[in-house]
Amino acid sequence: MKGTIIGITGPTVTVDLADLKLYDRLKVGHAGLQGEVVRLAGDHAVVQVYEETKGLGLGEPAQPLGVPLSARLGPGLMGQVYDGLQRPLPLMGETFGPFIRPGCDLPSLPEDKGWPFTPLKKVGDRVAVGEALGFVRENSFTHALFSQAGGVITAIAQGDMDLRRPVAELDDGRLLHAAQDWPIRTPRPFRRKLPPTSPLITGQRVIDFFFPLALGGTAIIPGGFGTGKTILEQTIAKHAAVDVVVYVGCGERGNEMAEMLEEFASLSDPWSGRPLAERTIMVANTSNMSVAAREASIYTAVTMAEYYRDMGCHVLLLADSISRWAEALREVSSALEEMPGEEGYPTYLASRLSGYFSRAGVVETLNGTTGSLSMILSVSPPGGDFSEPTTQACLRASGAFYMLDTALAHRRHFPAIHWGQSYSLYGEEVGRHCTEAVCRQWVELRKKSMTLLQKEEKLREVSEIVGAEGLQDEDHFLLHAADRIRSRFLCQNSFSEDAFSAPAQTAELIALLVRQYEQGAARLAQGEDLAVLLREMR
Ligand SMILES: Nc1ncnc2c1ncn2[C@@H]1O[C@H](COP(=O)(O)OP(=O)(O)OP(=O)(O)O)[C@@H](O)[C@H]1O
Ligand SMILES: [Mg+2]
Known part of the structure; x- marks a missing residue:
């Protein structure tokens, strides 16, 4: 069965074929561009083309392949750098040069390697x-x-x-x-899901201590322009205590991804000491690459992540940024002339996203082992407006929310995670785990330090109204203690030795800061001079 192209609208192409299935793969045009059926309409079908459609003409051939868009899974995945269609980019570069021409393809896995x-x-x-x-x-x-x-x-x-x-x-x-092809839009099967209860250590104190992520959990990092989303995602990719990291550069800057690749080649995994590249798979579909393939890239990535989960591994999927994926979805949807929903996004945006998030979790695999797939996705709301549809849909579907605050980023407080507006649904379970495994006072310290930060916020509001002179000595002392928690505990420069903090180190630091506050506050209550106490704490 072969057809011809009868219409072209941006990244979508209409072909005169009737006997196709939704999401079947096709090669279209003389160049053999890769595409996927996204709509069936009687005697014709609409195909979403994943490569540049410039130069494609009416009457060119369309060849259905009879299989859905799939990821190739098998030995040789680890350490690879793929594009959204799982083409091995370094090898493509060696073979075809630095610019991928439409229709170029190579096997995703090294077929002849022993x-x-x-x-x-x-x-x-x-x-x-x-x-x-x-x-x-x-x-x-x-x-x-x-x-x-x-x-x-x-x-x-x-x-x-x-x-x-x-x-x-x-x-x-x-x-x-040894290798198999798995349709990227179909979740891989498992025996049953288990509740996420163990912590996923990111090495970021504000996350691990205040808003922990569980293995098998999902988190989003929404943040306006330049608030540190990419740096945070990349820092977590380097330090997270997991077996496998799948990193998707989705519609963001190509140079950032190139720098990351270079850096990863020379770094080691802090947990195993092995080269970082040996536990990482990268999927690059940066802003200079095809928009439609960007839509597929996050599915290619999650399928590879599930494959390693099925081996009983703890896998972390990071994507920067899911907003660019949603924009790609919107672009394709508008080319299909679908009824637009809020801000032009298709009405199924939220259900697609929640379907995607539901591929995370802790599972008992078909093989009887336990594996987990966790997700941390950055969100870039236009204009930093968190009420826009993608952020809202992600908020509803994810278990943790690390809100990056523009004011904190301007003050160079990094990571700029706002402690008053972020949350984690895994706090209780993970807190219990850390109390047993890391520090007996874990939960108690969390409560005490969060209370301190909340009181600080209230005091700052009061002092704005009545002036600093209106505050008591004990208030000044609290402000000072909270300031130390912010600058010494919550701030972590990704470009310093402090970029990673192990849980024991995190607990030790916060215990010290809380103890200093409590002891100082007690001495103040007994009449000691504030100035002396502040000098001592410097
Ligand atoms: N954890 C950090 N430690 C030190 N500096 C940081 C950290 N996070 C961000 N920065 C600083 O902020 C700058 C912007 O960060 P980044 O590129 O990650 O922001 P972004 O939110 O991804 O921006 P965009 O919206 O443009 O994608 C970095 O170049 C760096 O100087
Ligand atoms: Mg960025």
Whole structure:
């Protein structure tokens, strides 16, 4: 079956084909541009094209591939840098030069690379879908190979294998391969979801202590222009206590992504000491790349993240920024002439986003292990207006909210997370965990220091009205103590040694600051001089 192009509107193309399915892949035009069916209408179908449609003409061919847009999953993913369609960018650069011409493509995984395979099953064993057949070593990583079908094994590989040959054969003749293609818009299956209760240590004190993220949880970082979203995402990507990081540069500056790639090549994972690139997969669909592929990029990324989750790993997906994804969705939707909702976004924006967030979680995998997929997505509301549709939809769907404040960023208080307006739904569970595992006073200290910060805010309001002279000595002392918590505890310069703080270090620091305040306040109450106390605390 082959069709022809009968209409072109920006990134969407109409083809005269009837027997297609929604989300089927197609190659369109003489160049073979990649696309996906987004609307079926009787005798024709509308295709969202992921590459530049400039130069495409009516009457050019359209070739359906009979499969949905999929990610290729298997050994060789780790350390890769992909675009939104999972094309390996460094290899594309070597092969085709620095500019990707439409229609250029290469396999996502190195097909001929040899991997030493250790089987966990033998001939005669029964295997179920999703069960591990064995594993290969991917750098320092144990990469499980899952069976894509169930049956009795009649042959299984030993020693070296590559992606071109089957790993095993079943009694019904089906061949099992090391790599598989998974439709990116379909969540990968698992046995059941478990509640997120353990902390995901980010190394950022304000997050880990006040607004913790749980493994399997979701968080958003909304912030206006230049408030530190990218730096925060990248700092967390470097330091988070997880097995795998998938980082999506979604519609943001290409040079920031290039700098990050360079930096990651020379840094090590603070937890394992191994090169950071060995635990990281990057998906780059920066502002200078195709808008429609940006829409697909976050799905490609989450599918790869789920794949490692299924191996029992703790995976963190970071995306900068989800607003650019929503804008891509809006662009495609308007080309489809769909009924626009609020601010021109399609009416299904919120349900798409909540569907996306629901792919995070702690799960019992088909293989019986426990894995987690956590998400931290930045949001860039135009004009810093948090009431706009993307921020609101993300707010409703995520479990933690790190609001970046423009005033704090102007004062160079970084990370500019506003402690009065951020929240986390994981605080209670994670607090209990940290009280047992890190510090007995964890929750108590959190309550005390948050109260101090809240009292400070009230006092500042009062002093604005009555003037600083209207405050008591104890108020001045509290203001001073809160100021120390802000500057020494909440601030963390990403470009210094302090960029990462381990939980024990975090607890020690806040315990010291709270103790100094309490002891000082007690001495003040006994009549000691404020000036002496302030001098001592300097
Ligand atoms: N944690 C941090 N430590 C030190 N400096 C920081 C930190 N976060 C942000 N900055 C400073 O703020 C600047 C802007 O940060 P960043 O590029 O991350 O903002 P952004 O919110 O991503 O901006 P945009 O809206 O343009 O994408 C950085 O170049 C850096 O100077
Ligand atoms: Mg940015």
